[in-house]
Amino acid sequence: MSSSQMLKGILEGCLLAIIGKGETYGYEMIEKLELYGFTMISEGSIYPVLMRLQKEGLVDSFMKESPSGPKRKYYTLTAAGKDEYQEFKARWQHMSQSVDRLLKEEL
Amino acid sequence: MALTKESEEFIANLRMYLLTSGKNDEEINAIADELRSHLEEAESRGKNIRSVTGDSPEAYMESIRSEMATDFFGIAKMMPMFILLMLAYFLTGPAIRGELSFSILTLITYPLVAFLGIGAYVFFFRKMSVRKWSTKREIAVFMGIQFTVVLLFAAMMFLDIFLFEPFYIPSREMAWAIAAAGIAVFIVSALWNKTWITVVLPLFLFGPDFVMQFIEVGQARQLIISTSVLYAGLALIIAFLFIQNKKQNPHKL
Incomplete structure (x- = not known):
């Protein structure tokens, strides 16, 4: 996985x-x-990333008037998006704990 | 709110790039609007376009393109109308003048050159939208394509006249029927695409020939009249489009 791909996956979760x-x-x-x-x-x-999330059915969007004038595209999570978020959180916690442990421990 | 010229250009280029990549119109509008409103907010806070697109607008456009499905259905839907329109542009003029004839050569090479020319335009539109070319270079490329296409058509016309026997020459009545069909195609296409161009342009292209079928003018004068009507018409259309564009986008060039 290249670093940009890794960043993509993380950005999706964030x-x-x-x-x-x-x-x-x-x-x-x-x-x-x-x-x-x-x-x-x-x-x-x-x-x-938002386009991909929408394609995968993880987010929904709707147009809403903004106070300053033009309509804005608002996003919300779908049920599948909420599940995916929980999974991302678990994966990330596992991964970051491992990396932390590895980096902090001076062998 | 007005965007900077650089941002306007970026959005126009993105639209062109996605359009020539065969993406769906509605989806193109959606992402272009979303980015426009983002750029407006960013610029009103004093940021510039690079903070939005990153260092490479080309790579950024590509990242958006790769997330959009190619609209094959939309392209397929357009194709029959497109081919009919092309035929109408080819055939209506000669049909009105009663000069219509078909040979093997024209049947094969006219569509071929037309598709080649359109392919070349699409190719360069895509190239132009991701790479910043000077206006001079853009004009040079388009003149080059235009010149090549005209030259190829002229070469074929000569070959056709001297080397190929037409296998079918429609009768005058048949030619009028073909002309009428061509005009019907222009009108249907104008209604379909909600544009007046495909009605007005043929009017300037073929109108003079039609009128002059019924009045006696010398051949030289006929050529002068139809050419000057065509150029005056083109100038009118371009002027109108320019004014309309200015009205809709007052802050643009």
């Missing part, structure tokens, strides 16, 4: 997490991700 916190739209997702320290990705890279 977007599921962000959308799971409540309906949201692209720009807001980026602001939230930045709040958590995700500054390594370019803003646009969430859109191909």
Whole structure:
């Protein structure tokens, strides 16, 4: 797995997490991700991921008027998306614990 | 809200790239609108387009393209109308003038050259939308394609006149019937695609020939009249499209 592919998989999981916190739209997702320290990705890279998540039936979208004018595309998690998020969380915790253990332990 | 010129260009290029990759219109509009509203918010906060597309807009467009299914059904749906339109453009003029004839050569090579020309246009539109070419280069490429296509058609016409016997020359009545069918195709296509271009353009292309079938003018004068009507018509269409574009996108060039 190349590092960009790994980042893709992680980004998928993180977007599921962000959308799971409540309906949201692209720009807001980026602001939230930045709040958590995700500054390594370019803003646009969430859109191909959102397209894939929607294709896989993990998220739903609907158009909603924004206070500033034009309609925005909002996303919500589907039931399958919630399941996938739980699985991602378990996989990630397992993986990050292993990596942590490996890196902290000085043999 | 107005976007910077760079962002407008990016969205226009993305649309062109996805369109020439055979993606579905609605899906193209959806992602283009979504990115536009993202760019508007980003720019209103003082960010530039690179923070959205990353360092390589080309790679970014490609990442979007690869997530979209190719709309084969949409392409297949367009094909019959497209072929009918092409035939109508080829045949209506000669049919009106009563110069219609079919030989093996024209039957095989006209569609071939037409498809080659269209293929070349689509190919270069795709190339242009991901790579930033100078306007000069874009114009040079299109003039090149246009010139090649015209040259090929001219070469075939000469070959056809000197080397090939037509196997079928329609009667005058049959030619009028073919012309009428061509006109019907233009009208149906205009209604289908909700555009007036396929009605107005043929009007300028074939209208003068039609009128001059019924009045006596010399052949030289006939050529001058039909050519000048065509060019005046094209200028009108382009001017109209330009004004319309300006009205719809006042902030654009």
